[in-house]
Amino acid sequence: SQTIHQWPATLVQPVGSPLSLECTVEGTSNPNLYWYRQAAGRGLQLLFYSVGIGQISSEVPQNLSASRPQDRQFILSSKKLLLSDSGFYLCAWSRKAGSYEQYFGPGTRLTVT
Amino acid sequence: AQSVAQPEDQVNVAEGNPLTVKCTYSVSGNPYLFWYVQYPNRGLQFLLKYITGDNLVKGSYGFEAEFNKSQTSFHLKKPSALVSDSALYFCAVRDIRGFKTIFGAGTRLFVKA
DSSP, rough: OOEEEEEEEEEOOOOTTOOOEEEEESOOOOOOEEEHHHEETOEEEEEEEEEEEEEESSOOSSSSEEEEEEEEEEEEESSSGGGOOOOOEEEEEEOOTTOOOOEOOEEEEEEEE | OOEOOOOSSSEEEETTSEEEEOOOEEEESSSOOOEEOTTTTOOEEEEEEOOOOSEEEEEEGOOOEEEETTTTHHHHEEEEGGGGGGGEEEEEEEOOTTEEEEEOOOOEEEOOO
């Protein structure tokens, strides 16, 4: 069966510090991968998606970036965090064929102080 | 453009009563529709999907959804609500290119004992 991991679970960082959030998927190969941000426990904002190693599409211009150095690894980064980067970050994967339902990780709660 | 709307921010229901969480959609072509559930401080969990076939789709935890093409709706239902069903529910539609999923704003369900 497939599993998706995210770490860390919670993170408190000062403004201006760097960020690195990691997501890994097990039990599948060549998945589509996604980073979302959820503010105030409501709607999801798609930040990045990737259909393959080194292939990143950005949905929202911001000070965040994403990388996919390996097939099942997806990293969200920032060189300098802003207060507005606080939120709940979710990683998800889907298959490349079929109905494309997404499977989500447990999330990372980021607080920028 | 593909879109989904969840007209209710919150739905309140008594335990044991039937529940309905509403969703309407707008798509080009045949819709791929989904429901996801999010428990507090957790990632989203896939509940059910409609691709084709029977208009009544059954999913996890006793939930079902009714696809209505003429009303462009995909309402989530459960015959008898449980307190443990209290959560945030998202309706979603697959983007026509298949890479992305478009999520509704979410409906918070409260089930009172």
